[in-house]
Amino acid sequence: MMEHIPILKIGNLLLVSIQVDLHDKLALTLQDDLSEQIVATGARGVLIDISTLEIVDSFIGRMLSTIASLSRILDAETVVVGMRPAVAVTLVELGLSMPSVRTALTVEQGLALLGAEVKVAWENGVAGENGEETGLDDGSAPGRDVVGGAGGPKTTRSSSSRAVGPCPGDADVLPSGGAPAAGREVPG
Amino acid sequence: MNAGIVDSVRTGKGAQRHPIATEADVVHARQAVRTLAVTAKLSLIDQTKMVTAASELARNTLVYGGGGSMTIEVVENGPRRGVRAVFTDAGPGIADVDIAMTDGWTSGSGLGLGLSGSRRLVDDFVIESTLGVGTTVCVVKWSR
Numbered sequence: 001m002m003e004h005i006p007i008l009k010i011g012n013l014l015l016v017s018i019q020v021d022l023h024d025k026l027a028l029t030l031q032d033d034l035s036e037q038i039v040a041t042g043a044r045g046v047l048i049d050i051s052t053l054e055i056v057d058s059f060i061g062r063m064l065s066t067i068a069s070l071s072r073i074l075d076a077e078t079v080v081v082g083m084r085p086a087v088a089v090t091l092v093e094l095g096l097s098m099p100s101v102r103t104a105l106t107v108e109q110g111l112a113l114l115g116a117e118v119k120v121a122w123e124n125g126v127a128g129e130n131g132e133e134t135g136l137d138d139g140s141a142p143g144r145d146v147v148g149g150a151g152g153p154k155t156t157r158s159s160s161s162r163a164v165g166p167c168p169g170d171a172d173v174l175p176s177g178g179a180p181a182a183g184r185e186v187p188g
Numbered sequence: 189m190n191a192g193i194v195d196s197v198r199t200g201k202g203a204q205r206h207p208i209a210t211e212a213d214v215v216h217a218r219q220a221v222r223t224l225a226v227t228a229k230l231s232l233i234d235q236t237k238m239v240t241a242a243s244e245l246a247r248n249t250l251v252y253g254g255g256g257s258m259t260i261e262v263v264e265n266g267p268r269r270g271v272r273a274v275f276t277d278a279g280p281g282i283a284d285v286d287i288a289m290t291d292g293w294t295s296g297s298g299l300g301l302g303l304s305g306s307r308r309l310v311d312d313f314v315i316e317s318t319l320g321v322g323t324t325v326c327v328v329k330w331s332r
Contacts, residue, residue: 021219023211024247055218055236057243058301086236094240094305095291 005030007037013114014038014076017049027063034067038074045114046071049107051082061096068100079103081110203261208249208275217246217258221273228262228269230331238271238329241306245275245325248302252295253277253323263328270311270330277324282317289315 003026008015014037016030034046046067050056056064068078079102091098104110204224206217221242225235242258249256256277263272282288289307294300303325307313312328 021215023215025211054222055240055243057240057247058299058305059243059247062299084236086233089233090236090240090309093237093308095301095308096299096305 002029004033007033009037009041009043012041012043013045013047013111014041014043015047015049017052019052022053022060024059027060031063031067031070035070035074038071038076044076046076046078047107047110047114048078048080049082049110050080050087051084053087054084056083056087056091056096058094058096061091061094061098064101065098068098068102072100077102077114079110079113081105081107203259205257205259207255207257208246208277209255211250214243214246214250218243220258221260221271224260224262224271225329228271228331230271230329234329234331237309238273238327241309241327241329242273244302244306245273245327248325249275249277249279249323251298253279255279256322265330268330270328272326272328274324274326276322278322281319281321281323282315283319285315285317 005016005018005020005026014034016034020026037043038046048064048067053060064080071078081104083103102113104113204220206220207213208217218239222235222239225238230238246258249258254277256275256279258273258275260271260273263270287293289303291304292300303315306327310327310329314326315323317323
């Protein structure tokens, strides 16, 4: 049975979090799967989380470059997030430059780079004014759930609830067909 | 094989031999090197460099050498400890080692960074190859 790394669709983005040891064939399968999915879903952005990768060697580095180039040809942008410092140091010394690969430190910054439709808002891990996590049905007026909005209670929304479906007042959020977003960056 | 680097160090722990015949073996090789690098108390960055070099060399052994083996052990040189990895295959061999060691040169479809890059990542690097016989690459990374 062929292994596949799961690809999540969130709005018009594709999210991949590599959580397993990446052997060469699996890396190539991911490349193929992503290009298929970009076309099938019309995705405009691809976010690849490599925070669990302890090494990025020339093969994996080339996979990331290829995915970035493929995406661009298919009218999408790729951002790689979570690169470990030791990996970055090693890549430079290895002499591997990945010119078409944009990077960001965290999933949030990566999403921001991609101009994501998905809004993630929190304040230092504290949820709503009452200290509890407020969700879609918190009674706030539709469209007022923006961080720093003038007046009104601040609403905290975790990215996992975001992916479930469109929220009242947020007409620009596309419904996600897949599982909730990877939970690593969700505030506790 | 250059006797200097291979014999001048005293072996600290028993050598482990790992076959490199499949892609899974390359993954396994990374893990084995990582474990030994931790034992030798290499810094995280040095561990990462050594494991990355091992990944490149193991892949070379598989893809270009037709398969072979990796032998790793903790070595000592006076007060310093290090990890030594020897990759060997009975493949076609390398016609011109100097050219093979330049960045960007590849005899296949790779990036051409495996040999030259690995050399930059490790402290000691010895390569010996004979056409029609095979190739052996020995690398050592020392703790600081």
